[in-house]
Amino acid sequence: MDALIEVAERQIGGGVVQSINARDLHAFLGSRADFSTWVKQQIERARLQQNRDYLIHKKVEQLPSGAKSRNEYFLSLDSAKHVGMMSRSERGFQIRDYFLECERRYHADGAGVAAVLQDPAALRTLLLGYSERVVTLEQENSALRPKADFHDAVVEATNCQTVQQVAKVLGTGPNRLFDFLRKHSILMPGNLPHQQHVNAGRFRVVEGHYKDRHGDRQTYTRTLVTGKGLAFIQRRLSESTG
Structure with missing residues (x-):
């Protein structure tokens, strides 16, 4: 499976979940709107709640003109699927299917680890x-x-x-x-x-x-x-x- 967007585990809503950087989703969907405006619109449309469906991380960059900060938005995979579907575009459906496959593989791997823990020989290999x-x-x-x-x-x-x-x-x-x-x-x-x-x-x-x-x-x-x-x-x- 080709990686359309990087998916990583992050702490959101009191647990570790799969998530993506909203900037990557914005770029993939090909939105022409300014990112800051776009992401706030998606949060409102999908009724997402901070620290439950997404988190904000302030990133500081050192530029020749001085320090500049910007907000990075990280969406849970469930939230990202909603945003993709709301775009009502071919790429929106494509990214939704991609996220579904990421979830399927993630849970399948988790089940595999649980099975390994019951097998001493497999556990040794792990x-x-x-x-x-x-x-x-x-x-x-x-x-x-x-x-x-x-x-x-x-x-x-x-x-x-x-x-x-x-x-x-x-x-x-x-x-x-x-x-x-x-x-x-x-x-x-x-x-x-x-x-x-x-x-x-x-x-x-x-x-x-x-x-x-x-x-x-x-x-x-x-x-x-x-x-x-x-x-x-x-x-x-x-x-x-x-």
């Missing part, structure tokens, strides 16, 4: 697919302070996971995964990654510090797996068992 977007629990709960210095480095290493965490996502044991990574020359005998994999963005190595029983400061390292590395490991595991 987690791998979205691994680049995962935020670790340390980042989500800033109220919890780490008990050791290496946790600070883990928090800074956005979207990284320990090998133990990766093993859990992949449905295997950590010792088995460490053995696999060493056997395939991904990790060295000390469980640090080979430099080529660090350079490829698959792993990060962070340093931690602790005081031994004599009060001396000691340093140690820990291997973290990036989202890219997680997908790489999963692919190598699949190839070895395929």
Whole structure:
């Protein structure tokens, strides 16, 4: 399906809904009226309510002559369908059908996710697919302070996971995964990654510090797996068992 107008999720009316920028709709319908006048007329004709059917966002642009602000109107997909139909033009019917198809696909995808959540194997695949977007629990709960210095480095290493965490996502044991990574020359005998994999963005190595029983400061390292590395490991595991 060709994208006639960009559709994006936005918070309107107390919930996240599909929406479009009214300027894009104005341009698509080919209206010759000034946008500001046109959008206010559509809101009145369709009896749309602000913060229920649409929202207004003030955008400030820096121009050579100084700052200039303008209002951006974002319409829910339902509201945009009404506006399209009210134009009584061929393009109005075309955009209505497009929005209907967007809604159908959106709800179909939502049903698919619900089904995946009931299937552990499918859920694991979903987690791998979205691994680049995962935020670790340390980042989500800033109220919890780490008990050791290496946790600070883990928090800074956005979207990284320990090998133990990766093993859990992949449905295997950590010792088995460490053995696999060493056997395939991904990790060295000390469980640090080979430099080529660090350079490829698959792993990060962070340093931690602790005081031994004599009060001396000691340093140690820990291997973290990036989202890219997680997908790489999963692919190598699949190839070895395929």
